Amino acid sequence: DFMNALEEVHPAFGVSEEELQQVIQNGIIHFDTVVDEILRSGQLLVEQVKSSTRTPLVSVLLHGPPGAGKTALGASIAQASQFPFIKLISPDSMVGFSESQKVAAITKVFADSYKSPLSVVVVDNIERLIDWTPMGARFSNAVLQTLLVLLGKRPPKGRRLLIIATSSTRSILSDIGLSDTFDSEMRVPPIANLTALEYVLREVELFPSSDERREAIHMLKEAGFAGSDDLSSRLSIGIKKLLSMIEMARQEPDNVGQRLTGALIGLGM
Amino acid sequence: DFMNALEEVHPAFGVSEEELQQVIQNGIIHFDTVVDEILRSGQLLVEQVKSSTRTPLVSVLLHGPPGAGKTALGASIAQASQFPFIKLISPDSMVGFSESQKVAAITKVFADSYKSPLSVVVVDNIERLIDWTPMGARFSNAVLQTLLVLLGKRPPKGRRLLIIATSSTRSILSDIGLSDTFDSEMRVPPIANLTALEYVLREVELFPSSDERREAIHMLKEAGFAGSDDLSSRLSIGIKKLLSMIEMARQEPDNVGQRLTGALIGLGM
Amino acid sequence: DFMNALEEVHPAFGVSEEELQQVIQNGIIHFDTVVDEILRSGQLLVEQVKSSTRTPLVSVLLHGPPGAGKTALGASIAQASQFPFIKLISPDSMVGFSESQKVAAITKVFADSYKSPLSVVVVDNIERLIDWTPMGARFSNAVLQTLLVLLGKRPPKGRRLLIIATSSTRSILSDIGLSDTFDSEMRVPPIANLTALEYVLREVELFPSSDERREAIHMLKEAGFAGSDDLSSRLSIGIKKLLSMIEMARQEPDNVGQRLTGALIGLGM
Amino acid sequence: DFMNALEEVHPAFGVSEEELQQVIQNGIIHFDTVVDEILRSGQLLVEQVKSSTRTPLVSVLLHGPPGAGKTALGASIAQASQFPFIKLISPDSMVGFSESQKVAAITKVFADSYKSPLSVVVVDNIERLIDWTPMGARFSNAVLQTLLVLLGKRPPKGRRLLIIATSSTRSILSDIGLSDTFDSEMRVPPIANLTALEYVLREVELFPSSDERREAIHMLKEAGFAGSDDLSSRLSIGIKKLLSMIEMARQEPDNVGQRLTGALIGLGM
Amino acid sequence: DFMNALEEVHPAFGVSEEELQQVIQNGIIHFDTVVDEILRSGQLLVEQVKSSTRTPLVSVLLHGPPGAGKTALGASIAQASQFPFIKLISPDSMVGFSESQKVAAITKVFADSYKSPLSVVVVDNIERLIDWTPMGARFSNAVLQTLLVLLGKRPPKGRRLLIIATSSTRSILSDIGLSDTFDSEMRVPPIANLTALEYVLREVELFPSSDERREAIHMLKEAGFAGSDDLSSRLSIGIKKLLSMIEMARQEPDNVGQRLTGALIGLGM
Amino acid sequence: DFMNALEEVHPAFGVSEEELQQVIQNGIIHFDTVVDEILRSGQLLVEQVKSSTRTPLVSVLLHGPPGAGKTALGASIAQASQFPFIKLISPDSMVGFSESQKVAAITKVFADSYKSPLSVVVVDNIERLIDWTPMGARFSNAVLQTLLVLLGKRPPKGRRLLIIATSSTRSILSDIGLSDTFDSEMRVPPIANLTALEYVLREVELFPSSDERREAIHMLKEAGFAGSDDLSSRLSIGIKKLLSMIEMARQEPDNVGQRLTGALIGLGM
Numbered sequence A, B, C, D, E, F: 001d002f003m004n005a006l007e008e009v010h011p012a013f014g015v016s017e018e019e020l021q022q023v024i025q026n027g028i029i030h031f032d033t034v035v036d037e038i039l040r041s042g043q044l045l046v047e048q049v050k051s052s053t054r055t056p057l058v059s060v061l062l063h064g065p066p067g068a069g070k071t072a073l074g075a076s077i078a079q080a081s082q083f084p085f086i087k088l089i090s091p092d093s094m095v096g097f098s099e100s101q102k103v104a105a106i107t108k109v110f111a112d113s114y115k116s117p118l119s120v121v122v123v124d125n126i127e128r129l130i131d132w133t134p135m136g137a138r139f140s141n142a143v144l145q146t147l148l149v150l151l152g153k154r155p156p157k158g159r160r161l162l163i164i165a166t167s168s169t170r171s172i173l174s175d176i177g178l179s180d181t182f183d184s185e186m187r188v189p190p191i192a193n194l195t196a197l198e199y200v201l202r203e204v205e206l207f208p209s210s211d212e213r214r215e216a217i218h219m220l221k222e223a224g225f226a227g228s229d230d231l232s233s234r235l236s237i238g239i240k241k242l243l244s245m246i247e248m249a250r251q252e253p254d255n256v257g258q259r260l261t262g263a264l265i266g267l268g269m
């Protein structure tokens, strides 16, 4: 079954440039120093894989709340490596796959990576890859076991591999014994203060003038979203959802500020 | 298996006009301002999908008690968009499908939508699509995982998609991790006061004269169904069931008022 | 699988006269006014389906203790409708069917009904159709989901359908979310007083003379089966079992009264 | 699957004389009046099936502790009926059958019985037919559902059927909803007093003389096995196990009494 | 499936001499009188099967701690019977069999035995045959049900069968309803006192002289392994493990005594 | 199914030199006397298998925390035996195998080993072989049962086998009844004191001079990692992870000491 499934998957070498582009379509906004730290740590891991002779396998987990930017950052690190083999393993391209087709597709990417001297594999959204659902704690054990082995399996002699995984449910990963297999972890945080928020608003040029932007920020401050003081701040939103809200606000040009702050307040923050 | 299943489903482009008509057969009665608000919010979402370049995917959940009119309202918004691709994913057309046939049929509609520059997909009655049953908390994880991915998956470059989902069991959706995937939500309420009820009765011309209608309303007020005062009111009925009761009452022309009020009281309201 | 299963089931149009006869073989004894009320309410539903343009689908649930006469009454209402399409969906004709064969057979009857302008479908013994067993609360979710959809699905334009379902386990139906789908419900009660019992005994001519019958009733009254007083009465027996006991008693012609009262007392009533 | 399975089972009409003989190989010893009562009640049921026109289906459950003689008594009643169709449905002839093969085999016997004007079907050892195991309360729901329907399904017009079922786990049957389907029940008791035991010993001629037999009984009385006094008696053994013990004792001709009483005492009675 | 599986198993008649030899390779050491009692009781059962006409089926369960010698003793009894058909049903020869292959293989052995006038079937290690695991209390119900029937099924007329089963988990057998099916049971005890231990050591000639042996025993006595006094004794080891320890100790000829006593003490006894 | 699966696995005799090399790629560093003790005990077991005539099967379990070096040590012992047949059963070479393929592959290795007079089979990472996951306590019972039998099954006459198994979850093995099957066990400890750590650092020549090394050790001592005093020491790291950290530190030549100690402190030790 698996063997057949394996054959159905056609060979795929090289770099899936297009897929990587798709997930960082909206670019990376450097709203916080942590964004740069993550990118730089990623670069160091890339270096280690390149130069060390004793650690042919290095793996890292990017975790954080939904929409925090995990996939975009993971893809950015991968793309920046300029390794000859870069692949994205994503639930988006496995819709409707059976368990064994998923296992085959995942195994295929790793098998291909073992043929390149230097590779990056992005294992995106692990909880979705394993079909996790909190109700009844169901998941695909076949996919999980495949990941448990592949995330820890050394590539053959002369091959080196960087694995970048992402997940929004870090605690589940540790309950199922997956988090132990990573060499390191990095947390991708949500936007949680007004300074970062203002930075984003400036970058996307939502407001025609900086006065209007500052006014909107002021409104939020008044409403209790104090950016500098962690205790009083109620702000916590993933960059992904924020960018979506910004687009909705843009729909009513006369009313941009009110719509955005309304939406943020409505979020229950 | 899935691959075979996928092929069995024939291609289907364009707009399923007939299906949409079928679910709004009895029209939309504007018994409350919330009805208009829902339709207008829907229109704004349609606009956002049309004009924004950064949010090619917008999704909304219509939730509310059984028979509140979720499907009819969702279909109305879809129809009003006049997008070139409008499709209804409904349990009604999947009776007896196996898990993989369901997954294939759902995947097919989304795959088709990705070929149109502008699309609306109505994902009707999610709890039924996933074969949900409260006893033993059973459901199809394969269908759920398919929805979890497809509701959050961006269409390819140059394509834009509005997803309108409906459900009577919002709390279940959040237990299974589905509600996080929506950009926004709207509640479709039942008829819950005598003013709204009277409005409906007038529209459907159940009573030959307005005097008789008012008399029936009066009977309900006496019986404790006070429309204006929320505390004492016991009225809460979906428009769908109300329309059905009205038809039953029509069966005995001499006795319309009594049959209707009897049925409403019998409902235990 | 389902598709194959569907084909194995041959087309079946029209009225299954024989099957209907089989379940009302022993006739309907009017031992209580409630029997007539049920039949008359059934007739009204038949009328509604015939005349209303807005409610092409009407469904009713007949529930009550085992052997109360649900199937016989449901079949009687169906037969009296004189609709061109009348079908019985019964576990008796699905012995040994797999889940998908059951789903196919049920779906087939509904699909056929959609071809007739006016139809009655009797969905008999729902708990058995879904393979319900209290131990471990097991049941066929595939059959359940099929019923959940079909019981609420409108027939196509120009077609009208009356669904009459029966069940001995009403509380289970509501636990699995099935009872919400019915437009109305009727309770079929057991024989619970001596007047009704005496009526039945007269009808079936168990005793050669009315004196002997009255004597038997007297014996039961003495034994605490007081029909008029609900508190002291211990009588509660389905018409089906009562008719069977009557036949056993008939075996010993000299001893009819004693055998019957003995059996009733032995029932622990 | 079921349909194929059904065909694999070859037609079988008539009476399975040999099988019936096999289960009553050691005859019926009338150690207690209850044995005769069971046989006579069985005969009455046979009469009812033969003569009544309104109860074409009669079913009875023989239940009691393991080895009490349920199968032998059920087979005796069946054999005595002299009906043209008598069949035994027994786990012994279904070793290694899959669920659907079991369902097919059971269904086949009933289907065959419907072709004979008068039939007896012995459904032996229900808990084993449904693959019951107390650990985890596992059983075959497919077989159970088949029995639930077949035990209550009326034979076609002009056919009459007596069903005799046996079980050692009556309480399980009622937990799974099976016991409600029987028209009547009879308890087959174990040997529980010294009079009955002595009767058996005499019948099987274990002891060369009645003196020796009486001595053995005396030994048991001394040991606290007082037959007449229920309180002090610890005797409770199925006829099947008793006959086996008797054979073991026979192995040492010089020591028959001591071996038998030793074995009975060792039983922890 | 089962039918196919059955055919894959080739016919096997006669006595599996080699297999029997394999399991009693290291002989039987008569370290305790209970060893002889077990062998003699086994012989009596063999006699009963041979001579009695009413008990064509006799079954016995040998149970005891892991490695106590159950298989070796069971095989010895079987071999000593000199019956024309002697077979061992052992998990060792069913590695990797599917459920239905196991069922087929077991059924085959019994079916073959029914062709011989006199047979012994050794059903070895029941908990392993049914794939028992304590975690989650999992096991193969198909194999269990097969055993439940076959252990109690009478061979056909003129055939006689002795069944010898072994198990280390007697309490599980009774939880799953298997222990009731045996006619008798015998407990195979571990070595639990120094006298028995010394007997074994002498038989296997571990020590060059009896002085050295006695010294080793003395060391154990000092360490609290007092053989005669049950309270202080901590000795309890299966003959199988003891023989293995003896071999390990033999590896260091200069140090035999210390290694053996060290190992025994290390066992936590 | 299993039979087919078995054939798909091609014959493999001899020694899998390459695989063994792969797992001890980084050599064995003798950082503690326990390392030598494990290797020497392994050697003794090899001797026992070679010389004893009564124990053709010897099995040992190497257990300890993740990354402690279990696989490398097991492979070293196997390699040192110089037996003609040495094989590694590892999850790494069974990615994506179905249950029956795993069972077949494992069975194959053992079947092959039975053809060699002297064999070592390394059963690596048992919890992964059985697809163990703590959530829901899921695992493959088919693989477990295969191991339960094969770990205790004697090779045929004239063949001798040493089984070396490894596991990080010893307590799970005992919960599922696997730990009883081993003749002996050895614990592979993590690095838990500064002396051992310093030994490793010297061996891998991380620091250019011994002064710098000592300084780093000093930093750790200051930070509370006191190697000699168990109470205050917080050091506990598998050799595998330590070697990986050392490589990361090597990336920044100017900063080796700080990066390493930072990483160790960051480990939460």
Ligand SMILES: Nc1ncnc2c1ncn2[C@@H]1O[C@H](COP(=O)(O)OP(=O)(O)OP(=O)(O)O)[C@@H](O)[C@H]1O
Binding pocket: A023, A024, A025, A026, A027, A028, A029, A030, A031, A035, A065, A066, A067, A068, A069, A070, A071, A072, A073, A125, A166, A168, A239, A240, A243
């Ligand atoms: N600093 C940033 N980090 C990450 N993404 C950013 C950043 N700035 C802008 N973005 C944009 O925000 C979006 C982040 O979405 P992304 O899918 O990466 O989030 P995610 O955490 O993976 O979400 P999910 O939890 O749904 O998987 C992308 O469109 C990306 O281009």
Ligand SMILES: Nc1ncnc2c1ncn2[C@@H]1O[C@H](COP(=O)(O)OP(=O)(O)OP(=O)(O)O)[C@@H](O)[C@H]1O
Binding pocket: B023, B024, B025, B026, B027, B028, B029, B030, B031, B035, B065, B066, B067, B068, B069, B070, B071, B072, B073, B125, B166, B168, B239, B240, B243
């Ligand atoms: N204001 C309204 N909103 C929605 N439906 C209306 C309204 N007025 C009249 N209707 C009619 O009421 C019916 C609503 O039924 P609909 O199937 O949409 O409800 P639903 O909430 O989807 O029910 P269910 O919970 O069973 O899925 C339709 O026939 C529709 O034509």
Ligand SMILES: Nc1ncnc2c1ncn2[C@@H]1O[C@H](COP(=O)(O)OP(=O)(O)OP(=O)(O)O)[C@@H](O)[C@H]1O
Binding pocket: C023, C024, C025, C026, C027, C028, C029, C030, C031, C035, C065, C066, C067, C068, C069, C070, C071, C072, C073, C125, C166, C168, C239, C240, C243
């Ligand atoms: N008033 C009555 N109502 C219903 N059935 C009656 C009545 N009088 C006589 N009968 C006869 O009683 C029997 C009722 O059996 P029926 O199978 O309809 O009961 P049921 O409630 O469906 O039983 P079950 O719970 O087993 O499905 C039929 O044979 C019918 O002819």
Ligand SMILES: Nc1ncnc2c1ncn2[C@@H]1O[C@H](COP(=O)(O)OP(=O)(O)OP(=O)(O)O)[C@@H](O)[C@H]1O
Binding pocket: D023, D024, D025, D026, D027, D028, D029, D030, D031, D035, D065, D066, D067, D068, D069, D070, D071, D072, D073, D125, D166, D168, D239, D240, D243
């Ligand atoms: N009075 C009796 N009643 C029943 N069987 C008797 C009687 N006297 C002797 N026998 C013999 O005793 C044996 C009873 O065994 P039988 O298999 O019928 O018991 P059972 O209750 O069906 O056992 P199980 O619980 O194992 O199914 C038969 O061999 C039968 O010939």
Ligand SMILES: Nc1ncnc2c1ncn2[C@@H]1O[C@H](COP(=O)(O)OP(=O)(O)OP(=O)(O)O)[C@@H](O)[C@H]1O
Binding pocket: E023, E024, E025, E026, E027, E028, E029, E030, E031, E035, E065, E066, E067, E068, E069, E070, E071, E072, E073, E125, E166, E168, E239, E240, E243
């Ligand atoms: N008195 C004895 N009884 C049984 N076996 C003995 C005896 N003396 C020596 N032996 C030897 O001891 C070993 C007992 O192992 P055996 O496999 O029979 O034990 P077991 O209880 O079946 O083990 P397991 O619980 O693993 O199935 C055999 O090699 C047998 O030759």
Ligand SMILES: Nc1ncnc2c1ncn2[C@@H]1O[C@H](COP(=O)(O)OP(=O)(O)OP(=O)(O)O)[C@@H](O)[C@H]1O
Binding pocket: F023, F024, F025, F026, F027, F028, F029, F030, F031, F035, F065, F066, F067, F068, F069, F070, F071, F072, F073, F125, F166, F168, F239, F240, F243
């Ligand atoms: N003393 C030692 N013992 C074992 N391995 C050592 C030792 N010194 C160095 N090593 C190296 O350390 C690594 C140990 O990794 P290994 O895979 O054997 O650990 P493990 O305990 O099997 O890990 P896991 O729990 O992930 O299976 C190997 O690369 C080995 O070469």
Ligand SMILES: [Mg+2]
Binding pocket: A070, A071, A072, A124, A125, A166
């Ligand atoms: Mg992501």
Ligand SMILES: [Mg+2]
Binding pocket: B070, B071, B072, B124, B125, B166
């Ligand atoms: Mg709806």
Ligand SMILES: [Mg+2]
Binding pocket: C070, C071, C072, C124, C125, C166
């Ligand atoms: Mg009925």
Ligand SMILES: [Mg+2]
Binding pocket: D070, D071, D072, D124, D125, D166
């Ligand atoms: Mg029986």
Ligand SMILES: [Mg+2]
Binding pocket: E070, E071, E072, E124, E125, E166
């Ligand atoms: Mg054994």
Ligand SMILES: [Mg+2]
Binding pocket: F070, F071, F072, F124, F125, F166
């Ligand atoms: Mg390892």
